[in-house]
Amino acid sequence: MSTTTETEKRGFHFGDIRKMFGGGQSTGRQFGILGSLIVIIAVFQIWTLVAKGTGLTLAPGNVINVVNQYSYILILAIGMVMVIIMGHIDLSVGSVAAFTGIIVAKSMAEWHWPWWAAILLGVGVGVLVGAWQGFWVAFVGVPAFIVTLAGMLFFRGANQFIGDSATVPVPKEFQYIGAGYLPELALPLNFNVPTMILAVLAVCWVVGFEFWLRRSQRKIGAEQAPLWVSIVKVVLISAVILYAGWLFATGREGTSFPISGVILLVLVILYTFLTRNTVFGRHIYAVGGNRQAARLSGVKDRWTDFFVMMNMSVLAAVAGMIYVARATASGPQDGNGWELDAIASVFIGGAAVSGGIGTVIGSIIGGLVMAFLNNGLALLGFGADVVSMIKGLVLLVAVGIDVWNKQQGRPSVTGFLTRRLSRREPEPFPTPASPSASGK
Numbered sequence: 001m002s003t004t005t006e007t008e009k010r011g012f013h014f015g016d017i018r019k020m021f022g023g024g025q026s027t028g029r030q031f032g033i034l035g036s037l038i039v040i041i042a043v044f045q046i047w048t049l050v051a052k053g054t055g056l057t058l059a060p061g062n063v064i065n066v067v068n069q070y071s072y073i074l075i076l077a078i079g080m081v082m083v084i085i086m087g088h089i090d091l092s093v094g095s096v097a098a099f100t101g102i103i104v105a106k107s108m109a110e111w112h113w114p115w116w117a118a119i120l121l122g123v124g125v126g127v128l129v130g131a132w133q134g135f136w137v138a139f140v141g142v143p144a145f146i147v148t149l150a151g152m153l154f155f156r157g158a159n160q161f162i163g164d165s166a167t168v169p170v171p172k173e174f175q176y177i178g179a180g181y182l183p184e185l186a187l188p189l190n191f192n193v194p195t196m197i198l199a200v201l202a203v204c205w206v207v208g209f210e211f212w213l214r215r216s217q218r219k220i221g222a223e224q225a226p227l228w229v230s231i232v233k234v235v236l237i238s239a240v241i242l243y244a245g246w247l248f249a250t251g252r253e254g255t256s257f258p259i260s261g262v263i264l265l266v267l268v269i270l271y272t273f274l275t276r277n278t279v280f281g282r283h284i285y286a287v288g289g290n291r292q293a294a295r296l297s298g299v300k301d302r303w304t305d306f307f308v309m310m311n312m313s314v315l316a317a318v319a320g321m322i323y324v325a326r327a328t329a330s331g332p333q334d335g336n337g338w339e340l341d342a343i344a345s346v347f348i349g350g351a352a353v354s355g356g357i358g359t360v361i362g363s364i365i366g367g368l369v370m371a372f373l374n375n376g377l378a379l380l381g382f383g384a385d386v387v388s389m390i391k392g393l394v395l396l397v398a399v400g401i402d403v404w405n406k407q408q409g410r411p412s413v414t415g416f417l418t419r420r421l422s423r424r425e426p427e428p429f430p431t432p433a434s435p436s437a438s439g440k
Contacts, residue, residue, distance in 0.1 A: 033349060033365045040369060044376030056379050057372065060251035063244070064258060068179070068326060070371035071260040072097070072319035074364055076342035077349070078271050079315035081363040082308050084346050085288040087355030088144035090312050092133065092151030093342060094335030097320030099155040100125045104321055105168040105330035115174040119321060126317025129155070130310030138305035152339070160332045169329040178325025180259040191249040192256035199245025203238040210234050260322050267315070272360045284308060289356030344391065345370055348398045369394070 041057055048056040056062055076093050083090045104122040107113040113121065129151070136147045182194040210230050217224045248257040275281035286294035287301045295301050319338070324330045349366025351358030370391060377387045 033362055033369070036348075037365055037369050037372065040372050040376065044372065044379065047376070048379050051380060057376055058247065060247045061255070062375065062379070063247045064251050064255055066371050066375050067248075067261040067264075068258050069375075070367065071258065071264045072323045073338060073341045073345065073371070074264055074367040075267060075315055075319040075322070076338060077345040077363040077367045078267055078360055079312040080339075080342040081346045081349070081351055081358045081360055082271075082275065082284055083144070083312050084343070084351045085284055085355055085358045086305060086308050087288050087291075088137065088305070088309070089343065090133075090144065090148045090309070091339050092148040092155060093312065093316040093319075094338035095152045095155035095159065096126065096129050096313050096316040096335075097323065097338060098159040098330075098332075098335035099129070099162075099320075100317040101320040101324040101330040101334050102159050102163040102168060104174075105170050105324055106162065108171055108174060109168050115171060118174065119177075122317050122321045123314060126314035127310060129317070130313030131306075133313060134306035134309035137309050138302040144309065156335075159334070163330065163332060165332045167329045167331045170324055175325045175328055176259060177263070178260055178322045179328070181254070181256040182259070182262070184254075184256070191246070192251075193249075195249035195257040196245050198257060198262075199241050199249075202241045202245075206237050206241070207234055260326065263318070263322065267318075268360060268364060275360055280304070280307070285356060341367075341370060344395045347395060353399065 045055040045057040048054070076097075080090060080093070100122045103125055104118045107118045107121055108115060133144075133147050133151050136142045137144045182192060182198070185193045187193055210233065214224060214230060216222075245257075248261075275284065283294065283299045283301075283304050286297070286299055287304050291301055320335065323334060327334070345367035346358060346363045347353070347366070348369055349358070349362035349364070351363065373391065373394065374387055377390065
């Protein structure tokens with residue numbers, strides 16, 4: 001009898017609901033993050049409706065602004081989750097972003113470089129800075145906290161030294177990557193066609209991925225969720241994508257899905273694949289989970305440290321360039337506090353303080369929680385002091401609940417991530433029967 005027939009005969013199980021997201025390997029933590037995001041959006045939509053007479057949170061212009069204003073933080077969260085999985089922390093990302101921004105701005109304003117060459121220069125700066133910090137962490141053995149604290153001080157000062165604590169404008173061609181939108185087509189329609197095409201392509205990908213997943217599970221004889229679970233999952237995700245696409249496509253004239261959002265989507269897809277489906281991604285989790293066992297299994301943990309730290313600086317450089325492009329100029333205060341927002345996004349998104357646990361998608365959702373929290377409070381007129389206090393409480397509660405569960409002997413909600421991941425991924429290391437694995 002086939003697995004599909006068995007799952008249909010056994011009837012409804014609440015456990016099937018957990019399989020509705022995450023490629024059949026969903027977790028309670030993922031539901032908590034998604035639920036928090038949905039609740040925050042709903043609460044502020046209703047709150048602004050009551051207080052302002054109209055729901056502002058899901059207004060097209062506001063959704064576009066959220067992506068524009070927080071895309072660079074979400075890009076930082078992609079790199080930061082890999083750093084935290086490794087058991088490190090990077091305090092320098094804001095300063096590195098500002099340092100890159102001033103160099104790129106001056107290269108165009110004073111050295112008369114074309115915008116594309118300036119972007120390549122910015123990426124190169126990120127590589128050099130990341131290699132410098134990665135060398136100290138990986139091969140000298142200085143803790144990443146100390147290395148990046150030093151980097152935060154050094155590159156903040158370097159930003160102000162190079163820019164002479166002044167503002168340096170950037171040309172309009174460069175501004176497009178941070179303040180541009182998908183172009184309009186000469187069609188008699190009241191929405192942005194490229195944005196809706198992007199949404200439809202995303203829906204096609206969701207449908208195709210679910211079909212591929214079920215076929216792969218069937219081939220290897222793995223447990224499958226009932227067919228209704230896959231159908232409901234695809235319908236719900238597709239509806240959310242199409243609704244979000246419609247919001248972006250129906251904003252004020254001249255706006256649509258931001259180019260910075262396109263860059264973010266590309267990076268999310270790339271790094272999700274990297275962390276879930278490559279040997280390097282498995283090495284990151286292995287070293288973060290148990291460095292000694294990973295080393296005995298043949299993982300080059302120092303080189304993994306090096307590339308993860310270098311990658312973080314490259315993404316910081318990208319985030320810095322996007323911010324400067326949106327702000328139309330590089331300034332001495334760019335990047336202040338960015339590292340804290342990125343770290344908070346990662347921990348709210350399910351990463352463990354001790355390392356070894358975390359996902360790119362979870363960190364993005366955690367970042368969106370912080371983004372809509374900031375945005376909603378701002379729409380209601382709360383000051384920066386209240387916003388800061390609430391963000392601190394959200395971070396404390398998110399991590400505190402997980403720690404409390406561990407102390408009570410209950411399953412850690414973030415711990416589900418690693419267990420589920422290990423069941424899904426092929427075993428890259430020796431089995432528990434081998435000496436190297438038993439040492440873990």
